[in-house]
Amino acid sequence: MVSKVLIVDDEPINVKLIEEILEYEEAFTCKTAVNGDEALSILNDYHPDIILLDIMMPGMSGYDVCRRIKKDKRHKFAKVLMISGKAMVEERLEGYEAGADDYITKPFIDDELLAKLKVFSKLKKTEEIDELKTSILQLFSHETKTPLNGILLGSELILDHSSLPEKILDYAMLIKISGERIHNLVRKILLLSSLKNNQELVFKSQSVQKYLQELTEQLNQTSKCSIHLNCPTDFNMTVDWNLFHEAFYAVVDNALKFSPEKETVEIEATCHNSGPFFRVTDHGKGLDPSSKEKIFDEFCSQHIENHSNGTALSLAIAREIMTLHQGRLNVESDIDQGASFLFTLPPNTITP
Numbered sequence: 317m318v319s320k321v322l323i324v325d326d327e328p329i330n331v332k333l334i335e336e337i338l339e340y341e342e343a344f345t346c347k348t349a350v351n352g353d354e355a356l357s358i359l360n361d362y363h364p365d366i367i368l369l370d371i372m373m374p375g376m377s378g379y380d381v382c383r384r385i386k387k388d389k390r391h392k393f394a395k396v397l398m399i400s401g402k403a404m405v406e407e408r409l410e411g412y413e414a415g416a417d418d419y420i421t422k423p424f425i426d427d428e429l430l431a432k433l434k435v436f437s438k439l440k441k442t443e444e445i446d447e448l449k450t451s452i453l454q455l456f457s458h459e460t461k462t463p464l465n466g467i468l469l470g471s472e473l474i475l476d477h478s479s480l481p482e483k484i485l486d487y488a489m490l491i492k493i494s495g496e497r498i499h500n501l502v503r504k505i506l507l508l509s510s511l512k513n514n515q516e517l518v519f520k521s522q523s524v525q526k527y528l529q530e531l532t533e534q535l536n537q538t539s540k541c542s543i544h545l546n547c548p549t550d551f552n553m554t555v556d557w558n559l560f561h562e563a564f565y566a567v568v569d570n571a572l573k574f575s576p577e578k579e580t581v582e583i584e585a586t587c588h589n590s591g592p593f594f595r596v597t598d599h600g601k602g603l604d605p606s607s608k609e610k611i612f613d614e615f616c617s618q619h620i621e622n623h624s625n626g627t628a629l630s631l632a633i634a635r636e637i638m639t640l641h642q643g644r645l646n647v648e649s650d651i652d653q654g655a656s657f658l659f660t661l662p663p664n665t666i667t668p
Contacts, residue, residue, distance in 0.1 A: 319437040321346040322364035324355040324381065325399065326373045330422065334368060337426050344433060352376030356384060364394055365440050366433055368420070371400040371411070379414040386415035393443050395436040450512060453505045460502050467495040504629045507562070508614060511636040517556040521667045524585055524592070525550035527557070532583065535568065541575045543568070547585040553592055554667045555641055563634035563645070567596050567657045570631065574600035574655075587666060591643075594659035603649040611647070641665070 321344050325331050331348050338344045347362055349355035351373050367385065371378035382396050398411040401422040408419050418432060471492035475485060525547045532545045571581045575598045584595040603611070614632035638645040642662050649655035 317441070318342070319344050319365040319433070319440075320362060321433065322355060322359070322362060322367045323348045324350075324352065324367060324373070324378070325370040326350050327370070330370070330399075333424060334429070337424070337429055338433075341430065343437070352378070352381035352384075355381055359385065359388075359391065363391070366395045366397065366436050368397050368399055369416075371398055371407070379410060382411070382414040382416050393440050393447075395440050397432065397436065450509055453509050457502045457506045457509070460498065464495055464499050464502065467491060468499065471495060501629070504633060508629065508633050508636060511559075511633065511640060515559075515640065517559065517640060519554050519556055521552045521554045522557055523550055524553050524587075527561075528583060528585055531561075531565070531568070535572065539572050540577045541572050541579050541581055543572075544580050544582050545585075546582065549587060551587040551592070552667045553661070553665050555661070555665060556637075559637045560641070563637040564594070564596075564659065566630035566634045567645075567659075571596050571598035571600075571655070571657070574598060576600065589663065590660075591663040592659075592661045592665055595656055596659075597654060597656040599654040602651045602653045602655055603647065604651055605649075608647050608649060612645070 321338065323331050323334050323346055325334075325348075335346060335348070338346055347358065347364070349358060352375060355367070355369070369378045369381060378398055378400075382398065385391050385394060385396060395417045396415065397418045397420050398408075398414075398416045399420050399422060400407060411419055417436060420429065420432065471488045474480065474488035475492065478485070480488075528545055528547050532543045536543050568581065568583065575581055579599045581599075582595070582597040584593075584597070586593050612631050612635045614629050635645045638659060638661075643665075644658075644660045646658045647655055648658065
C-alpha cells in the first residue's frame, strides 16, 4: 500500500530535495504546500499519512499547523514530522508539545529521512488496524446481546417442559450451551476492549491464602483433576480482586482443561522482596517453544493443539490485566513436559 506524504515548506529548494528523495520510492507519493493555510486547505481531500512540516513559515507557524491537524479527529493517525534548520532542545520540545511525532533537522540525510518515513508509515497503519480491531469487537458485542438473550430465554423455556420428546430437549440443551458460550465470548470481548482502553482499577486488600484456599476448594469439587496448593505464608495483596480473579481463574481453568484425568495441578504462591509471585503448573502435553507467546494473542488464527482451544481470549485478557497492574504473566513450557504460568506483581502490591 502506498503512503501519502504532504510536504509543507515555503522554500522551493527544500521541497525539491524531498521530492527527489521520494521520486524513485514506489512506497510513497507526495503533494506539496507552501504554507500552513494551503496545507490545511488540502488536508481533507488528500488525507496524508505523513506530514513533513517546516517550522518557520510566513503566516501560520509549523507549531500552529500541527496543533490544528492534531485537533482534527479525521487525521488523528497522521504522523507529523517537524522540519527545521535548528537543533535547539527548546524548539524540539515545543514541537512535541504541539503534537509532533518526530523531528528532522536540515540538511537532510537521504537514508535517514526514508527510514523515518517507512517507520512512521508502518506505525500509522498499525494504529489504524488496532482501532479497527477494537471497533469490530465493540460492534460484535453490541449487536449480539439482544439475539443472544432471545436464544437463551427460548432454550430455557423449552427445557422447562420435561414432557417434550427427549430429542427436542437434547437440541434445546445444545442451543442453550452454544448460546452460553457465545454469551461468555461477548462478555470477554467487552472486557478485553475495556482493558485495552485503560479500565480504571478498583483496589482493595485481601488475604492471598484465603483467596487461594476458597478457589482450590471450589475447583476440586468439580474438576476431573486435583489441585494442590502451596502457600506456606499468608500475606495481603492490594489489587483489583475482581480482575485478578478473572486472570488467575482463566490460567487455572486452562491448566485443568489440558491436564490428563486424575493428574494434579499445582498452585504456588510466595512473597518476595521483589513482590508477589504465583505459579500454576500442569502436567499436560506442554507447548512448542514457538507457540508460547502466541497463546496470549487474542487474534492469533494459527491452530495450536494445546493450551489454546477456547482459551486464547481468556489468556489475552489475563495478560492485559497483569499489565494494568504493572505486573507480568509468562509461560514456561516444553513439549510433553507440561506448562507453568508465572504471575509477578510489583512490591507495592504487598500490604500489611
